[in-house]
Amino acid sequence: MASFSLRIISSTRVFYEGPCRCLIVPAPDGEKAILAHHEEMILALREGEMRMQIEEGGEWLYAALSPGFCQVAHNRVTLLADTVERPEEIDAVRAKEALERAEEKMRQKQSTREYHITQAALARALVRLKETERFTH
Amino acid sequence: MAGLREIQSRIKSIQDTRKITNAMYMISSTKMRKAREALAATEPFFYTLQSAIARVMRHVPELESPYFEKEGEVRSRIGVLVIAGDKGLAGSYNHNVLKMAQQFLDDTDKEVELFVVGELGRQYFSGRGIPIEENFQYTAQHPTFSRARWIRETLLEKYQSGEIQEIHVIYTRMENSLLSETEDSMILPLRKSLPTQVPANVYQEDFLLQPSPEEAIDRIVLSYVTGFIYGALVESFCSEQNARMVAMEAATNNADELLHNLNIMYNRARQAAITQEITEVCSGARAQKQKTNQAKEMQV
Numbered sequence: 001m002a003s004f005s006l007r008i009i010s011s012t013r014v015f016y017e018g019p020c021r022c023l024i025v026p027a028p029d030g031e032k033a034i035l036a037h038h039e040e041m042i043l044a045l046r047e048g049e050m051r052m053q054i055e056e057g058g059e060w061l062y063a064a065l066s067p068g069f070c071q072v073a074h075n076r077v078t079l080l081a082d083t084v085e086r087p088e089e090i091d092a093v094r095a096k097e098a099l100e101r102a103e104e105k106m107r108q109k110q111s112t113r114e115y116h117i118t119q120a121a122l123a124r125a126l127v128r129l130k131e132t133e134r135f136t137h
Numbered sequence: 138m139a140g141l142r143e144i145q146s147r148i149k150s151i152q153d154t155r156k157i158t159n160a161m162y163m164i165s166s167t168k169m170r171k172a173r174e175a176l177a178a179t180e181p182f183f184y185t186l187q188s189a190i191a192r193v194m195r196h197v198p199e200l201e202s203p204y205f206e207k208e209g210e211v212r213s214r215i216g217v218l219v220i221a222g223d224k225g226l227a228g229s230y231n232h233n234v235l236k237m238a239q240q241f242l243d244d245t246d247k248e249v250e251l252f253v254v255g256e257l258g259r260q261y262f263s264g265r266g267i268p269i270e271e272n273f274q275y276t277a278q279h280p281t282f283s284r285a286r287w288i289r290e291t292l293l294e295k296y297q298s299g300e301i302q303e304i305h306v307i308y309t310r311m312e313n314s315l316l317s318e319t320e321d322s323m324i325l326p327l328r329k330s331l332p333t334q335v336p337a338n339v340y341q342e343d344f345l346l347q348p349s350p351e352e353a354i355d356r357i358v359l360s361y362v363t364g365f366i367y368g369a370l371v372e373s374f375c376s377e378q379n380a381r382m383v384a385m386e387a388a389t390n391n392a393d394e395l396l397h398n399l400n401i402m403y404n405r406a407r408q409a410a411i412t413q414e415i416t417e418v419c420s421g422a423r424a425q426k427q428k429t430n431q432a433k434e435m436q437v
Contacts, residue, residue, distance in 0.1 A: 007185075009181050009182045009185055010182065011179055011182045011282055011364060011367055012175075012178045012179060012182075013178050014181050027347065027348060028348050028352060028356070029348040032347075039345055040345065041345040041346070041347055042193060042345070042346050042347070042353055042357065043347045043353065044347070044348065044352060044353040044355075044356035044357060045356070046356075067356060067359065067360055068360045069189075069353070069356060069357045069360060071189055071192070071193075073192075078185060078189065080182065080185060080186055080189060080360065080364070081360070082282055082360065082363065082364070083282070112294070113290045113291065113294050116290055117286060117287065117290055120286070
């Protein structure tokens with residue numbers, strides 16, 4: 001089965017480097033799957049869940065992603081994101097606290113700058129929580 | 138020769154200073170190790186990000202974006218993010234950063250708005266009466282991504298409203314463990330690389346920007362700026378610790394050398410004092426003896 005080489009880099013580590021059969025990432029207008037020999041493209045990513053399958057019929061690996069972008073060229077995919085975390089790495093308690101904090105802040109009057117930051121924090125917390133739920137089920 | 142007591146008090150004071158510099162050396166070397174780990178972890182991201190942006194700028198389609206350089210545009214106000222340290226005693230680290238910032242201010246004829254990270258930098262500029270952006274009280278310690286996000290929001294807000302038309306970052310980059318280099322990078326606007334003349338029969342690779350070119354560029358620039366600021370913070374923090382470690386090690390070595398010399402001086406002085414005392418006692422005794430002998434002779 002055709003595969004492509006994939007590099008997933010977050011700000012604190014190289015998350016994955018190796019072959020991959022199928023990568024599904026969250027784009028601003030919905031999820032997008034990348035298979036081998038995909039057209040050259042640069043894709044903006046929003047925070048959300050990504051999953052990848054390394055071999056045909058293999059296990060799907062999930063991860064929570066914060067915004068970044070993904071670049072496809074010559075059957076090589078480079079994904080850059082602020083953070084990439086496996087579900088088991090996420091601290092559910094912390095994510096929940098962050099969510100509560102963000103919700104609390106959303107109710108208060110804020111400057112545009114604060115609003116952006118809080119909104120992004122809220123979105124990140126939601127994604128994290130969703131991922132931890134998947135892992136515990 | 139200086140008095141014994143004076144030498145002794147100098148030795149004592151140098152010993153005390155040495156204790157401090159030695160402790161600071163040890164602290165900065167452990168901090169340095171942590172900073173080095175963080176740096177090693179973030180370096181792939183930092184460099185891939187820069188090469189990815191360079192690639193985008195090479196292949197970008199004809200597209201207008203507020204983040205791209207426009208020809209003939211007059212840029213009158215520049216925002217400069219200066220990353221200095223919170224504390225001194227780090228060799229020439231702070232000096233180099235501030236010198237470059239000062240040079241920047243002197244060389245440009247445009248208005249400059251300064252955003253300073255690190256207490257020492259703020260003190261430097263306020264001491265010189267150079268206005269800096271207030272409410273920008275970020276510390277250089279423990280660089281985190283959320284701090285980079287806040288800095289990005291502050292800078293981009295000004296950039297998007299047109300208050301500043303250029304964003305520069307002055308920071309210190311770790312070249313290797315021995316060498317760090319102060320650098321001035323312009324992060325916005327992005328410069329399109331000049332279209333090179335390609336023969337007509339060569340396949341011109343073209344990127345699809347999704348979901349739409351504008352939105353893709355917006356989002357990419359957002360992560361680029363955050364990533365760059367975070368990377369610059371980590372690099373600077375690591376350089377600072379490295380500079381402090383080297384400076385404190387040198388100070389400790391100098392103290393050792395001084396102590397060695399002073400010890401020799403002290404021993405000499407002590408020896409001289411003893412010799413002098415013996416001489417005095419001997420000559421005193423001899424004088425006494427002569428006196429008693431003379432007295433005896435008189436009696437006889």
